Structure formats: C-alpha cells, structure tokens
Amino acid sequence: MNELPDDLERALRDLDAQAARRASRVDPERVAAHVMARLRAEPARVVARPWGLPVSARWVGMAAAAAIVVLAGTMARSILWPGGAVGVAVPVLAQGIDSLDVQGLERLLQVAGEVRPSTAEPVQVSVSGTWDDLSEEQLRAVLQAVQQSEETKL
Amino acid sequence: MGAPVTTVADDGDLIARYLRGDEHAAAELVHRHTAPLARFLAIQGAPEDELEDLVQDAFFRAFKALGGFRGGASFRTWLLAIGSNLLKDRRRRWKKQMTVELTPDVADRSGDPAGEAEAGWTAERLAEEIARLPRLQREVFLFRAQQGLEYGAIARGLGISEGSARVHYHHAVKRLKERVR
Numbered sequence: 001m002n003e004l005p006d007d008l009e010r011a012l013r014d015l016d017a018q019a020a021r022r023a024s025r026v027d028p029e030r031v032a033a034h035v036m037a038r039l040r041a042e043p044a045r046v047v048a049r050p051w052g053l054p055v056s057a058r059w060v061g062m063a064a065a066a067a068i069v070v071l072a073g074t075m076a077r078s079i080l081w082p083g084g085a086v087g088v089a090v091p092v093l094a095q096g097i098d099s100l101d102v103q104g105l106e107r108l109l110q111v112a113g114e115v116r117p118s119t120a121e122p123v124q125v126s127v128s129g130t131w132d133d134l135s136e137e138q139l140r141a142v143l144q145a146v147q148q149s150e151e152t153k154l
Numbered sequence: 155m156g157a158p159v160t161t162v163a164d165d166g167d168l169i170a171r172y173l174r175g176d177e178h179a180a181a182e183l184v185h186r187h188t189a190p191l192a193r194f195l196a197i198q199g200a201p202e203d204e205l206e207d208l209v210q211d212a213f214f215r216a217f218k219a220l221g222g223f224r225g226g227a228s229f230r231t232w233l234l235a236i237g238s239n240l241l242k243d244r245r246r247r248w249k250k251q252m253t254v255e256l257t258p259d260v261a262d263r264s265g266d267p268a269g270e271a272e273a274g275w276t277a278e279r280l281a282e283e284i285a286r287l288p289r290l291q292r293e294v295f296l297f298r299a300q301q302g303l304e305y306g307a308i309a310r311g312l313g314i315s316e317g318s319a320r321v322h323y324h325h326a327v328k329r330l331k332e333r334v335r
Binding site: 003004007008010011012014015016018019020022023024025026027028029030031032034035036038039042 | 177180181184185188189192193194195196197202205206209210213214217218276277279280281284298299300327330331334
C-alpha cells in the first residue's frame with residue numbers, strides 16, 4: 001500500500017502472507033456447518049420492538065391494557081345503570097387514556113376499586129391509546145391494583 | 155438464446171434472506187467472509203489451533219445479533235469488529251503463545267539472503283508492535299492496511315468518525331515507523 005514506507009509495507013506483506021496461510025486452513029464448509037448447528041440449537045432472537053420497550057415490559061403493558069378495558073367497561077355500566085341491567089353491552093371509548101399520568105391512573109384505579117357491579121356480565125369496550133409512557137414498575141402497579149380490585153369483588 | 159445471467163446477491167440481500175429463515179443465505183455469508191476474518195484474526199496473533207473456533211464464534215455471535223444490525227456498516231467490518239472483541243476477550247489466554255508462534259513462519263524470500271534476513275526480522279518485530287498498539291489504532295491500521303477498507307467503512311464499522319479513523323491510522327503508522335527499523 002502506497003501509504004506505508006517500503007520496509008513497513010514489505011513486512012506487512014510477509015506477515016499477511018503468513019496470516020493468509022493460517023487462514024487457508026480454516027474450512028468455510030466446516031465453519032458454516034458448525035455455525036448453522038449452533039444457531040439451530042439456539043436460534044437468533046430477531047424481535048421487533050416497535051414500542052421501544054423490553055419484551056417483558058410489553059407483555060405486562062398489554063396485559064394491563066386488557067385488564068383496564070374490562071375494568072373501565074364495568075365501571076361505565078355501574079355508573080350508567082346502577083341497578084345492574086343484565087346483558088347490556090356498553091361501548092366505552094377511552095380516548096386519551098395513555099395521556100393519564102401516574103396520579104391519574106391511581107385515581108382511576110381508586111374509583112375502580114369502589115365500583116361494585118351487580119352482575120358479572122361481560123361488557124364490550126374499545127380503548128384507543130397506547131401505554132408506552134408507563135414504566136414497567138407503573139404497569140406492574142396497575143396490574144396489581146386491578147387484581148386486588150377483582151379479588152375484592154369476588 | 156443468450157448466456158444465462160447470474161447475479162451475485164449482496165450481503166444485505168443475504169442478511170434479509172437469513173432473517174426470513176433461509177439458512178443457505180447464512181452459509182453463503184460464512185463462505186464469503188471466512189477467509190478475511192481468519193486472516194484478520196491470524197495477523198493479530200490468534201493461535202492456529204484456536205483460529206477456526208474463533209471464526210465460528212464470531213459468525214455465531216454475528217448471526218445471533220443480526221436483528222440489531224442496522225446496515226450502516228458493511229457486514230464485513232461489523233463481523234471483523236465482533237471478531238476483534240472476541241480476540242480481546244481471549245487474548246489473555248494466548249498472550250505467551252502469540253509472539254512464539256509468529257516467529258518461525260516468515261515469508262520465503264528465496265534468492266535474496268540479505269533481504270530474507272531483513273524481512274524476517276521486520277515481520278517479527280512488526281507482529282509484536284502491532285500487538286502493542288492501542289486497540290483502536292491496531293484495528294484501524296489492520297482494517298486499512300491489511301483488509302484494504304476505505305476510511306468511511308472503517309469508521310462505520312468501529313462506530314467512530316471518519317476523521318478519527320484517519321487520525322488513528324496516522325498514529326499507528328507513525329508509531330510503527332518509529333519502532334520497526
């Protein structure tokens with residue numbers, strides 16, 4: 001290479017020739033076979049994380065969102081029909097739920113804990129919004145609170 | 155009827171195919187990059203009896219981490235950087251072997267006894283001095299001087315700026331010139 005003084009370049013060429021001789025003893029077929037076998041035994045984790053959360057936190061988030069959907073529907077029905085109309089489907093559009101801060105969520109859960117629906121009929125609810133902004137701890141707290149609320153009802 | 159047209163898939167295509175589950179694409183990548191990777195590791199003193207294992211491990215780690223490969227760097231430079239990290243991790247084990255193994259196998263310069271003696275001495279010293287270079291200087295120097303990579307590719311592969319790659323190369327050459335006479 002022209003960038004190097006002659007003696008250095010010559011030494012490098014010699015050294016590289018030596019390295020190339022060693023490298024030639026590495027069999028690409030054998031390498032490929034071993035690597036493929038290892039990859040089959042331990043597949044690559046190619047996981048897309050569009051929300052930028054660790055996978056575990058994502059699952060917690062999804063579970064929390066599902067639980068809140070049921071809870072919010074139950075609350076809405078209890079408020080709108082205190083007598084407990086059986087078999088009524090209540091669509092609740094919880095817009096902007098992801099904009100709630102921690103205090104907001106706590107208030108929501110507090111209210112949820114006070115609701116005592118008279119029936120256990122399922123309610124159809126749709127929720128728009130994501131939970132990206134919640135930390136894993138916050139999401140766990142939400143789940144825990146929902147679980148406690150459900151246990152109280154039972 | 156014309157001759158069949160053969161196209162050679164670039165590394166990006168092969169990576170995409172592998173990520174979709176095509177093992178042949180991964181095998182093609184291994185065939186394509188084994189020799190440069192092995193040469194890169196060998197010139198840094200990887201013992202011959204561990205060289206293939208080291209190459210396998212580097213490929214395995216590269217494929218395992220392909221989900222995080224953004225394609226800004228070439229697969230080659232990315233793979234070499236992974237190999238370099240592995241080498242660093244294992245270097246302690248080999249430290250004593252390195253210089254010993256590099257000594258006896260110097261290039262044949264038949265017909266020029268004086269040149270042979272000079273080349274032998276210089277190659278040996280060069281191996282020692284390359285091993286003594288700070289890591290970034292060593293990697294940039296070998297990426298450039300041995301692998302023939304452009305500064306831009308080196309910079310992307312090592313996660314540094316192109317200017318920084320040039321500076322590291324300059325310092326490496328200066329240091330080697332001072333020490334290898």
